[in-house]
Amino acid sequence: MAEAVTHPCVDCGGPRQETREGRPLHPNAKYCTPCRAERRRHPPSRVTPGQAAEIQRLLGTVTRHEIARRVGVSKAAVNRYLREVGAAEAQ
Numbered sequence: 373m374a375e376a377v378t379h380p381c382v383d384c385g386g387p388r389q390e391t392r393e394g395r396p397l398h399p400n401a402k403y404c405t406p407c408r409a410e411r412r413r414h415p416p417s418r419v420t421p422g423q424a425a426e427i428q429r430l431l432g433t434v435t436r437h438e439i440a441r442r443v444g445v446s447k448a449a450v451n452r453y454l455r456e457v458g459a460a461e462a463q
């Protein structure tokens with residue numbers, strides 16, 4: 373009855389494989405093993421497009437801590453977003 377589910381990875385669209393330990397992925401797993409590892413190291417930012425625009429507007433004018441406070445997100449969220457868009461690691 374427990375049929376192996378074969379929907380592709382949500383991130384890269386590739387096939388999901390077994391874990392590093394050799395166990396099969398949980399049927400509900402959303403991501404393939406490489407994507408899982410990548411997300412563990414670098415969780416994706418969850419800023420909205422509006423927040424992203426606000427971050428871009430404030431970038432370079434105030435500190436990242438101040439950006440986070442004004443936009444209403446965590447400093448980590450700001451740093452994640454800026455890393456994803458490839459902003460320079462200034463400040």
Ligand SMILES: [Zn+2]
Nearest residue numbers: 381384404407
């Ligand atoms: Zn993937």
